[in-house]
Amino acid sequence: MTILYFAWVRQQLGRGEETIDLPAGVKTIGDLANHLRQRGGAFGEAFSDRKRIRAAVNQEHVPWDAAVHAEDEVAFFPPVTGG
Amino acid sequence: MTILYFAWVRQQLGRGEETIDLPAGVKTIGDLANHLRQRGGAFGEAFSDRKRIRAAVNQEHVPWDAAVHAEDEVAFFPPVTGG
Amino acid sequence: MNTIRIQTDDFDVNAEIAKLKTSGDVGAVVTFTGAVRRDADIQSMTLEHYAGMTEREIARHMTEACSRWPIAGATVIHRIGKLAPGENIVLVAVASSHRQMAFAAAEFLMDYLKARAPFWKLEERNAASRWVEARNVDDDGLSRWRED
């Protein structure tokens, strides 16, 4: 799966994109966020407070219990501030 | 007093403006409309149906019972259609 | 900074937005452009107004808009004379720090212009001409802004 990061999440993690295999036991976007948090370091910090982060799967806003699959494009970012 | 006419009222009366002395007994804009209707001809027709006409005194929309005075600028016109 | 102009010439929306953007802490400019509709039968539309009363009335309602919403500036330009289908008739532009105020004030000014400003339209179609009748719906547009 492809994971994209935007805004301060991207800056804090030092990367805008990565490609990983779907980790074992990850069924929802919330599971994926936990998996990334467990990497520790910048990931541990970035994913420590879920209220500060939003997620999209295949370019659609989703809640934390949304399903993820091996071929998905997933994104993590702060609440949007367009316009 | 100066009386101004606009749009179809002006066209029907064949004039856009006239100056008259305040007629005896005319105290309101409604009295003035009656006075003008009594001229007959185009005036009789134009002022026959008050629902089709609006009035202003000194450049402000007014109801038919508004007072008029000798030095006023009075106007008669159809409901407005701006914008 | 408020501007009111009654003119025969067309207006330049870019230029009016640029002027409004210099009048304070402007984050939002809303514009309304009204044009002669391209009705198949209409050859032209001639606009007449009550010079003096028009400017007074528009100014009065701009003052009211400024008292209702914290707007940085407003512009109303209304054309008069003979206009072809597709040509601009009216521009209302409002600048504000925030978008909701700009939208509300622009819509208020347009509702007012439609319902109260002393303009009249003569439609020329098929070699005949006809004064456009006021529509009650425009009074309704205005009534929602009344506080009583």
Added chain:
Amino acid sequence: MNTIRIQTDDFDVNAEIAKLKTSGDVGAVVTFTGAVRRDADIQSMTLEHYAGMTEREIARHMTEACSRWPIAGATVIHRIGKLAPGENIVLVAVASSHRQMAFAAAEFLMDYLKARAPFWKLEERNAASRWVEARNVDDDGLSRWRED
């Protein structure tokens, strides 16, 4: 005729209005222009977006606007990259036969853009930079359009 563009360049409001006026029986065009506010401290604002998702999401909400109101056409242009105070950020323009529809659809699209479109703003002030926090008021702007 709907247009969506994400670009670094500025936009030309006159040109966008002119394009919309050719798309059917257009009597009204409402535009919203959002600009970087001239806050004394802000040197610049850098806009980042999620390419692909942005266009999809805006297109989806344009389709929704078209289903709610009989609009002839809509345009959304959003700039990205580094912008100075006073520079334009976003244009929303909606053409319709009648003004109420044009105002409502333009405001709906702006509320949506503020609350849901994947853009982020980095403010540079006093040699420091800070990501602009989302304001809950923007979610509230959107909520009034929900039917349930």
